[in-house]
Amino acid sequence: MPESRGEQPWVDERAGRLVRPYTVSDGRTRPTSEFNLLTMVMATGAEPAEYPGPDHCRILELARTPVSVAELAAQLRLPATVVKVLLSDLVDLDVVTTRDPAPGTPDPTDPDLLEAVLHGLRTRL
Template identity: 40%
Template structure:
């Protein structure tokens, strides 16, 4: 018996980019004030909403749901536009345009924990 596999791009309607670009370290959480709408809530949206009841980074969402990073970014950007998730603003960058060392250490610790 073979299992049916869904190609990743079908989950995003064939899109590989979205209007909003989310960095891998961007923290997202479910917007509990918004009721799920049957017309806008896909299986992927429900899985992400369930996972993100506790805040997660974009990279963690992709890893925990076994989604390619690009697919997770598009889905999360779509959900942000629908107000299904809250995108938490990242930490300030240093004078040279790089993320803070504290942020980089937290991302590394999170990746090791996966």
């Protein structure tokens, strides 16, 4: 169950996130594993050998059921790049598994697909 902004220790209701994203990933900008926004992530249930950090633990909570990288980024209110770095830490600790999208899954950045979605939304509204 997502926490409200005021209940999270690193978020202030008026100021927003108190810790900058690059601090969360120890200044790292490149993950050691490959992910895209549609990669599905699930916690294995194994306990990490060492305490990984509060955002890592939040990912483990959210990934009790399969969840996409994009959804994790949205729930954590972090850039996807930072979430990918955190996920690669958890993969290295063997506490999450990942699965690429099924073959034939449309590319979410395909301009034709985005145009079709926009057309559909305009039609419905």
